[in-house]
Amino acid sequence: MNKYQELLNRQKSYFNTSITKSLEWRIGQLDRMAGMLKENMNEFYQTVSQDFKTAISEQVFEVNAPLGIIELVKSELKNWLKPIPAAVPKFLADAGYSGAIQRDPFGSTLIIGPFNGPILLLLYPAITAISAGNTVVLKTSVDTPATSALLDKLIPQYFEPEAVAVVSGGVEEVTELLKLPFDFIFFTGSARVGKIILRAAAEHLTPVVLELGGHNPAVIDETADIADAAKKIVWGATTWAGQFCASPGYAYVHESVAEEFVKEAKKAVVELYGDDPKNNPDYSSIINAGHVKRLAGLIDQSKVVAGGESSEAERYVAPTLLYPVAWEDKIMEDEIFGPILPILTYTNLDKAISNINNAPKPLATYVFSTDKTNTDKLLKSLSFGGGGVNIVNVQLFVATLPFGGVGSSGMGNYVGKFGFDSLTNPKSILISPAGAAIDHLYPPYTMDKLQALNNWFEY
Numbered sequence: 436m437n438k439y440q441e442l443l444n445r446q447k448s449y450f451n452t453s454i455t456k457s458l459e460w461r462i463g464q465l466d467r468m469a470g471m472l473k474e475n476m477n478e479f480y481q482t483v484s485q486d487f488k489t490a491i492s493e494q495v496f497e498v499n500a501p502l503g504i505i506e507l508v509k510s511e512l513k514n515w516l517k518p519i520p521a522a523v524p525k526f527l528a529d530a531g532y533s534g535a536i537q538r539d540p541f542g543s544t545l546i547i548g549p550f551n552g553p554i555l556l557l558l559y560p561a562i563t564a565i566s567a568g569n570t571v572v573l574k575t576s577v578d579t580p581a582t583s584a585l586l587d588k589l590i591p592q593y594f595e596p597e598a599v600a601v602v603s604g605g606v607e608e609v610t611e612l613l614k615l616p617f618d619f620i621f622f623t624g625s626a627r628v629g630k631i632i633l634r635a636a637a638e639h640l641t642p643v644v645l646e647l648g649g650h651n652p653a654v655i656d657e658t659a660d661i662a663d664a665a666k667k668i669v670w671g672a673t674t675w676a677g678q679f680c681a682s683p684g685y686a687y688v689h690e691s692v693a694e695e696f697v698k699e700a701k702k703a704v705v706e707l708y709g710d711d712p713k714n715n716p717d718y719s720s721i722i723n724a725g726h727v728k729r730l731a732g733l734i735d736q737s738k739v740v741a742g743g744e745s746s747e748a749e750r751y752v753a754p755t756l757l758y759p760v761a762w763e764d765k766i767m768e769d770e771i772f773g774p775i776l777p778i779l780t781y782t783n784l785d786k787a788i789s790n791i792n793n794a795p796k797p798l799a800t801y802v803f804s805t806d807k808t809n810t811d812k813l814l815k816s817l818s819f820g821g822g823g824v825n826i827v828n829v830q831l832f833v834a835t836l837p838f839g840g841v842g843s844s845g846m847g848n849y850v851g852k853f854g855f856d857s858l859t860n861p862k863s864i865l866i867s868p869a870g871a872a873i874d875h876l877y878p879p880y881t882m883d884k885l886q887a888l889n890n891w892f893e894y
């Protein structure tokens with residue numbers, strides 16, 4: 436038996452004791468998680484910095500956001516665990532029957548994270564899984580060696596492996612893990628690997644949440660506050676050097692305000708990062724030279740209106756604006772996942788909507804407008820996981836909003852109560868008082884009894 440199978444067996448036996456189902460166990464594990472983050476906060480900040488040279492604000496999001504969600508979950512958990520009463524048909528209620536829904540954990544959850552958000556995107560799902568009463572196996576990313584090494588060290592110090600364990604490794608290790616009958620798989624990463632996960636999960640009929648990426652539009656109509664839109668969109672597309680799943684992937688601007696948008700976007704790049712972004716501590720590195728090469732290959736130098744430079748040795752791609760970009764351009768083929776913002780124009784909103792709808796469904800969509808009719812039309816006509824009006828990126832950190840994709844950007848969602856629901860099975864229970872039979876279920880089936888069956892749908 437290999438070590439992963441042993442680990443899974445251990446977690447399953449532990450889960451089957453029902454210990455994870457108590458409120459105390461869940462709160463206890465969440466407290467351990469909070470303790471791990473608080474007691475090692477500086478080390479976490481440093482490792483994120485080592486992996487990304489990233490801005491302090493992003494380090495804070497990585498570590499402080501999980502702490503915030505732990506507090507929120509802890510304050511709500513007792514209510515979430517209460518069985519939910521369900522109405523029953525009138526004749527059953529009259530006979531003393533009642534219905535209840537009990538949210539039941541699945542068991543051992545395999546959590547696979549991406550390289551970006553190497554703490555947040557492992558611990559957010561882990562907090563969700565624990566709050567739902569599941570055990571957890573975390574798979575760290577090989578692309579973030581410093582952060583992964585820290586989690587490899589700390590998780591065994593703070594958790595029993597039968598409750599929360601960590602596994603490091605890349606494709607080979609994930610392939611081995613995917614052969615096992617986990618009770619749930621929570622995957623965050625690319626659509627390409629998402630398909631591999633879903634195929635493997637099918638073998639054991641394991642339920643999944645897939646948090647994937649997408650090429651996210653930001654639509655700017657002729658009524659938008661252009662300076663505000665440009666600064667927010669440039670920030671959204673370049674923060675974490677664009678290595679953020681919900682970043683705007685392209686700006687789609689009404690032609691009458693396109694020149695103004697480009698002017699404001701260029702201004703925003705300088706306001707955010709100065710004249711030398713490479714040496715600005717608030718500007719992140721690209722995760723590795725391979726991704727720099729990929730991104731550099733997407734930049735059509737004839738369309739560069741800001742930035743355009745890159746250096747594999749320094750893991751650097753400048754905050755880059757491309758204009759005017761057409762749908763046929765290479766940069767529009769797929770999610771960019773880097774600090775490059777293509778700017779396209781439209782003349783007719785219906786045509787713009789149809790162009791967006793012809794592309795795979797994105798994870799996020801942003802609308803910049805002061806016109807209610809346009810805003811409502813865009814929000815209604817476009818299919819996307821989540822998004823914002825006159826704001827980008829930060830919807831992910833609003834714990835009362837579900838986070839997840841749709842279509843090729845993923846399935847299932849989480850954060851707060853939504854995650855609790857995704858990581859539990861709504862077990863339905865109909866309770867009869869002892870001795871209260873439903874006579875018309877028993878033969879002989881007289882006309883009166885058949886007639887009584889119609890009562891099933893009266894509530």
Ligand code: NAD
Pocket residue numbers: 547548549550551552556574575576577604605606609610623624625626627628629631646647648649679680770772798840845
């Ligand atoms: P990735 O899909 O390459 O890797 C994700 C995980 O899968 C890693 O842990 C990796 O080790 C593993 N993996 C890679 N190849 C595999 C294979 N062939 N078989 C099995 N496992 C494999 O993604 P990435 O490059 O680390 O991250 C970027 C992607 O993640 C982007 O597409 C981004 O949009 C997406 N993402 C989505 C969200 C979200 O919440 N929706 C958040 C962050 C990132």
